[in-house]
Amino acid sequence: MSFLTVQDVQHIYFTKANATTALSDISLTVEEGEFISLLGPSGCGKTTLLSIISSLLKPTKGTILLEGQPVSTSKNEIGYMLQQDYLFPWKTIEENILIGLKLSNQLSKETRENAIDLLNQIGLSGVEKQLPKQLSGGMRQRVALVRTLATQPKLLMLDEPFSALDYQTKLKLEDLVSQTLETFGKTAILVTHDIGEAIAMSDRVYLLSPSPGRIHKTFEMPKELKRLSPFEARNHELYSDIFQMIWKELEYLEPEQE
Known part of the structure; x- marks a missing residue:
């Protein structure tokens, strides 16, 4: 199969x-x-x-x-990465990457730490408290990738x-x-x-x-x-x-x- x-x-x-x-x-x-x-x-x-x-x-x-x-x-096993990053401009990077976890009721201390760790792994250490407007387009797309992967989807x-x-x-x-x-x-x-x-x-x-x-x-x-x-x-x-x-x-x- x-x-x-x-x-x-x-x-x-x-x-x-x-x-x-x-x-x-x-x-x-x-x-x-x-x-x-x-x-x-x-x-x-x-x-x-x-x-x-x-x-x-x-x-x-x-x-x-x-x-x-x-x-x-x-539905919770499928993640998306689109042409636009669709980050909420009034939310911090940390708040943005945790949105999927909140919506799917998966947010916990462990999943939050995993999301922050993933942010660090793809070269965005220290941006958690910044707003999307403070990042370049490429950096925002990396944030969007972290947000997608944070819920641990099986299919992207x-x-x-x-x-x-x-x-x-x-x-x-x-x-x-x-x-x-x-x-x-x-x-x-x-x-x-x-x-x-x-x-x-x-x-x-x-x-x-x-x-x-x-x-x-x-x-x-x-x-x-x-x-x-x-x-x-x-x-x-x-x-x-x-x-x-x-x-x-x-x-x-x-x-x-x-």
């Missing part, structure tokens, strides 16, 4: 005027500890699929199981978490997030428009075609890249070949948007 199973998922958006099929016949599996990416043109349903997997959206058809159980029963959903950052900060955070998730043995699903990011961070990349969203191709990353940090992977000779391969497939899919 796979850690996460998505089986025959279809989703249709209904309005008074028409019905639009956003996703069709989506099936995939993710093993515990894997990092996968969902990649594809705008309108291919990446974020819709992420919302369905996280049980924020109920599919028109299909099943999603997390450790053999319907994902709708696993990453929805373009680096896209609002400058390139240098983005590369550093890719390494940091990848290393942190590997250290804690977390399973993650990344939605991204960035081919390089998907290649550098993932064990496997699912390329979706648009209108409706279907799995067009699956790219398994070679072991030579998997064992490297994202930054190192970007400099490996295989990286360019895989980039060109995925780029050509994306070019092939573009006319389908018209």
Whole structure:
């Protein structure tokens, strides 16, 4: 039994005027500890699929199981890291990282200490009493990661978490997030428009075609890249070949948007 199973998922958006099929016949599996990416043109349903997997959206058809159980029963076991950090500007960094623990009734002396320790581990020692406005964008995203990991979710959903950052900060955070998730043995699903990011961070990349969203191709990353940090992977000779391969497939899919 796979850690996460998505089986025959279809989703249709209904309005008074028409019905639009956003996703069709989506099936995939993710093993515990894997990092996968969902990649594809705008309108291919990446974020819709992420919302369905996280049980924020109920599919028109299909099943999603997390450790053999319907994902709708696993809300406290799924964490999110989004494009915006969504830190409360009037709360301190410490208060922000403890919000998830409070909402899920997990806050205790031990879980608070674990959250502060995690803050220290990712290079943010001593910022507990500061406000978000006192931190850089990259630092705030690290705080958002701590807030996500503090509740000890089994599955992390990453929805373009680096896209609002400058390139240098983005590369550093890719390494940091990848290393942190590997250290804690977390399973993650990344939605991204960035081919390089998907290649550098993932064990496997699912390329979706648009209108409706279907799995067009699956790219398994070679072991030579998997064992490297994202930054190192970007400099490996295989990286360019895989980039060109995925780029050509994306070019092939573009006319389908018209």
